[in-house]
Amino acid sequence: MTSKAERLKGHVAIVTGVSRPLGIGTAICRTLAQDGADVLFTHWRAYDRTMEWGAAEHWPEKLCEELRASGVKAEHLEIDMSSPDSPYRILDTAAGKLGNPTVLVNNAAHSTRDGYQQLSADILDAHYAVNVRAACLLSAVFAQRFDPSSGGGGRIINMVSGQDKGPMPGELAYVASKGAISAFTVSLAAEVAPLNITVNAVDPGPTDSGWMTDELKTLLRPKFPMGRLGRPEDAARLVAFLASSEAEWITGQIIHSDGGFRD
Template sequence: MKNLNGCVAVVTGVSHGKGIGAAICKKLAIEGADIFFTHLNADRDWIANFQASIEEHKVKCANVEIDLSESSTPAKLLDLVNLKLGSPTILVNNAAHSTRDGYMNLDAKILDDHYAVNMRATFLLSVEFARRIRHSQTAMGRIINLTSGQALGPMAGELAYSATKGAISAFTLSLSAELAPLGITVNAVNPGPTDTGWMNEEIKQELLPKFPFGRIGIPEDAARLVAFLASEEAQWITGQIFNSEGGFLRS
């Protein structure tokens, strides 16, 4: 029996095959959920092939290229999901904007660019999703945000990214209290350093000794936790920030 039969999941920020977003889509599809994913500036052939691979799990799948930095995007996106697949019951805010900065480079534009995607898009998508569930009186709703463990240690040279992603943790906790009476859970997942294609061999060798399990995190690690939080079994879990890092040692 698949845990998510009949559910429609929206996953943002799925633009390449090695990412956490792609792994989440695959895992949710395996569990029976129909998938709607967003992307930006992705290879068209990859998008078509990826959608086909999701549909191999006997679920429906649709996608859209959309700019989450635009303030009107959340309502447009959920309207499109409803048109293509029906009312969503699972929202995974995976999309993120990240550039290097540091105190010598940080300026208003860098801050605004990070805020628009990491904070505003996540916040507005979450509340619009919840409003629609309330009006439809759906029995279950799941919001799962991706964060990066900003409270566990500094991220030098990534001031705008760490600040805006850190805000997601605070938002998760407060929103969870508001939405619990509606049966909607709100949680966040920090997957720790994950090999999504950005790590060169030098970085891997530097990080590997810090993982007690003897390997670096992979996207499927995060996907398994997200799928659990999306399931009925996780109905009593809300307002939590899961630092699922494989025991990553920062010291």
Template sequence: MKGDIALITGADSRRGIGAAICRFLAREGNHIWFTCLPGKEEKEAERLMEELRTSDVQARYSPIDFLDAEAPIQLWEEVATEWDLPRILVNNAAHSERELTFEELDADGLDAHYAVNLRASLLLSVQFARRCMSGSDGRIISMTSGQSLSAMPGELAYVATKGGIEAFTRTLAAEVAPKGITVNAVNPGPTDTGWMTEEIRWELLPHFPMGRVGFPEDAARLVAFLARKEAGWITGQVIHSEGGFH
């Protein structure tokens, strides 16, 4: 295939950050392979795939559930066999159950968050690093949510596993730097992907000095920049791109 391949996980909703990342990377000429959850999300995935193809790139998707420990390896094999090895990996898939406080948290809830948010992202990343040729300007970009900045009551399992993304980003970046691979994480802050009610929006607005909440395109622009070969001097960073949110 002529052109670079980008693998993006978790593009289940066309209004989401994952879909916006797919669009921006496609506009820059990358072929897009993305994932969604099996089931009703596949209809959205079909529409996104057709939309991406209007950018004159190839696009495909895999219905996949990262609760399955074998899913990351199976995904890599599918992409590599059907296309080739990606130059860009974006770990965007996430699992979140609100109200998992210390009163409600149990092993099942913690395991589900760990499997999707941390295990899948780390396994995909190390597979990428092992297979990526030295000097190919590989890019690993993971999405996080600012757990290191402040408390998020009611989301113990989510913050623990997303916090792990920040930790492995810094260490993996140091390990794979000799191959020319960069590893970064992006915290987009509160982003309106369809979940915000008007009440929530007005509650959040005073915390944004820019005068608006975040949009999926805000995160996608940054990810697209980090994916470029010109961004090869940026690695091991957790970038809090959230419009000054406080």
């Protein structure tokens, strides 16, 4: 039996949207590396600087050093995911520096508050460019370049936010774009199955990844039957499982790994 530390040995993983020490993307990178995968992760500090939590300016470099110290190869790429050529640049960088990728985690997201009174074409377009176009193209080109004879199969894992479970008032552009990814996941899984690529989506539920206020934590905690908030590591463990050979029979699924959260 392959040990957990080796179950992704020889694999190259791409993880988008890794910019904060407490973020889900960071936890995913760490867990994939612990399982033996080499990792290329992306980030975009210009976007983070516009958010309430701000940018962790030197975090990508620190995380890269941490991953390398664990015994795997690691690279990072600062890139604007809203650029139409970003999927090609990401895949080219991964192949050139680490080898042909076998795991893709679409974690990057653009998210701003809107609601019907503020919704505009610009807001919709900004969400579409990152959350839909970039993720869809990255997935498609990943599959186009994947060699099905390489052994072990490929894995595409999309991060979503439970749009099919209930409403998220005030985030219309975000839910529309992430809902599109849920639909895309199911259909892409059927198309690329003959290539031995699985495609799944993970909904981690409300996760304490550094953006929640104390007031929001107090409001959300009673809605989890286990009495605690979601942690980035909860999502990361599921992503790592889906990336492994143990999950080769799971595809086209939207998995609500949210600790039983009920709004």
